[in-house]
Amino acid sequence: MNEYLDIVLRSLAVYAFMLVAIRLTGKKELSQLNTTDVVLILLISNAVQNAMVGSNTSLLGGLVAAAVLFALNYLLKKLMFKNEKFRNLISEKPEILIHNGNLDFAKLSKLGITNEELQEAIREHGIEKYKDVKLAIMEADGNISIISGDDSLKQTQYKRKRKHKSLSDLN
Numbered sequence: 402m403n404e405y406l407d408i409v410l411r412s413l414a415v416y417a418f419m420l421v422a423i424r425l426t427g428k429k430e431l432s433q434l435n436t437t438d439v440v441l442i443l444l445i446s447n448a449v450q451n452a453m454v455g456s457n458t459s460l461l462g463g464l465v466a467a468a469v470l471f472a473l474n475y476l477l478k479k480l481m482f483k484n485e486k487f488r489n490l491i492s493e494k495p496e497i498l499i500h501n502g503n504l505d506f507a508k509l510s511k512l513g514i515t516n517e518e519l520q521e522a523i524r525e526h527g528i529e530k531y532k533d534v535k536l537a538i539m540e541a542d543g544n545i546s547i548i549s550g551d552d553s554l555k556q557t558q559y560k561r562k563r564k565h566k567s568l569s570d571l572n
Contacts, residue, residue, distance in 0.1 A: 404457055405465050412453045412469035424491065492541055499537035512539060523547055
């Protein structure tokens with residue numbers, strides 16, 4: 402088999418494995434990296450490097466492996482954008498943790514969120530007690546969003562910085 406085709410196939414296999422492994426470990430792990438997470442990422446990258454390039458340690462071999470990873474990542478993101486079923490397979494869904502002050506203990510247990518982690522998240526949003534939380538959601542990226550029931554708190558609005566060109570702008 403062609404040496405570079407071998408690198409392409411190996412890189413595809415490693416990417417697929419890593420995607421499945423990250424998907425199975427859960428979104429909580431993606432929200433904040435601690436020291437052990439950084440060490441794990443460094444060791445995994447070192448471990449899979451040889452699996453991708455094999456005995457080819459040339460510059461071109463490394464560039465081929467990197468190009469395959471970038472191309473595959475680009476294609477998967479495009480496919481996820483266009484195909485809802487595929488997006489649901491690959492991406493995590495937001496999960497409601499607290500609704501109107503009521504904690505969903507089963508969901509918290511399933512996601513492995515401790516009481517201390519949840520308390521920290523609500524404190525970061527300036528809320529003291531669970532009963533004051535209107536909605537707490539574990540987002541797809543692993544972060545916890547908190548919405549209080551306090552009407553005096555103002556919600557900021559996100560505005561896109563990039564404007565779409567209209568047909569009149571093109572002329």
